Amino acid sequence: MSLTIGELSRQTAVKIPTIRYYEQIGLLAEAIRTEGQQRRYAPGDVRRLNFIRHARELGFEIEAIRQLLSLANHPDRSCGDAHAITKAHLDEVKDKIARLMALRDELESMVACDNGQVAECRIIEVLADHGQCLHETH
Amino acid sequence: MSLTIGELSRQTAVKIPTIRYYEQIGLLAEAIRTEGQQRRYAPGDVRRLNFIRHARELGFEIEAIRQLLSLANHPDRSCGDAHAITKAHLDEVKDKIARLMALRDELESMVACDNGQVAECRIIEVLADHGQCLHETH
DNA sequence: GCTACAACCTCTAGCGGTTAGAGGTTCAAG
DNA sequence: CTTGAACCTCTAACCGCTAGAGGTTGTAGC
Incomplete structure (x- = not known):
């Protein structure tokens, strides 16, 4: 019924030192x-x-x-x-999504580079001159 | 012609200790x-x-x-x-967006709580459904 | 019961990527 | 030539882990 730290680690994909840290x-x-x-753990x-792990991944x-x-x-x-606490977290998440979507579009246009030479590579260009960004970051 | 570290910092929005760290x-x-x-810097x-800063922001x-x-x-x-480096990064970003959107939906349904009585609060319900036995520490 | 050994324990120190402070020195305007 | 803002180095902290050293415990097989 009770789990060792190693079993808890395997069931959650959280490393042992991390569990102890938590x-x-x-x-x-x-x-x-x-x-x-x-240490012994219960299923709860x-x-x-x-x-916790899921939230950390997010x-x-x-x-x-x-x-x-x-x-x-x-x-x-x-x-x-x-309600207030949850709403605050929701707003954070929404903001994060918006920023990540802008980033995704930007990366996608960079990836459109068709394996030519670096001299014509859009990835290098975009990084060198951020004025070419699709969206302003911040 | 040559810049101090402070001027470089202002022109790039990278903090001075960070420049020294780089x-x-x-x-x-x-x-x-x-x-x-x-330290003295050239326009290059x-x-x-x-x-560097732009890539970090991304x-x-x-x-x-x-x-x-x-x-x-x-x-x-x-x-x-x-291309490969950027593509790998793009995949990560897309995955993160998908996960965040799922979480956003969860949080949104929790926020539908209309300040009724605690016993019927959806926030508590939903959180309990997603992680039962979430014992309070201390 | 006894032994072997995987798995556990604590403790310290390191990682990436910064940022903050203490305490001292340099540069350039007035 | 003085002033003081800006610089210097060095150390240590931050978050969220992760690795290793060196020692102890739990359990399976005999």
Whole structure:
């Protein structure tokens, strides 16, 4: 029923030192220990860690994840607070999407370079002179 | 004709410690120095640093930029390498967009919470569905 | 029970890519 | 020739990990 840190690591694709790091910074609760001080985990920890990993992959900062997690287990908190926190994260995500889409278009036009010589390569040109950008970054 | 590090910084929007860091890691050539050991830059350095800054803004890693710079300095070579580097980066960006859009949809449905009673708050519900047993740390 | 050994433990130190500060020196305008 | 903004080096911090050294524990097979 209970998992070792290695099993938790395999089930979540989060490396062992990272799990210990998350515990250290308080993102994961301190694990239960055996007599010999080895960590043991419950299935709930797998889900929680998967949530963290997914959020990290999406570029959320640790502090943001801390907020998202606390949202989930603070049913006593007023709905308005939860709403505000979630909305702020949503706005961040929307902004990130917009910026990434601009970047995608820019990279796509750069990739249109058809393997000629560097002298005519659009990638090198665009990087050398950002006035050629499709969109202003920032 | 020659620029101080401060002037180079203003012209490229790259902070002074960052310029010195780039020199330290060999991304920028060692600057020529005055008698009193202060760095002086030529207009060519402005172009090179703008190239670097722009590539960083586009999310290229330092090592990728190092490769792109060496390509840019050899206009006789095929741009296939630059193409490959850019293409790999583009794929990453596209993947990130897809993931963020999925998350945005999740968050959007959570935000549909209309400030009702806590027991019926959709935000708590949705978060609970996505990561059950999200125990609060501490 | 006992042994072998994979897996665990803590601790320190490093990574990339910057940024901030302390404490001292240089350059150029007035 | 004085002033002070801008420069210098050096160290250390930041985030979010990751690797290694050196020692201990848990468990499977005998």
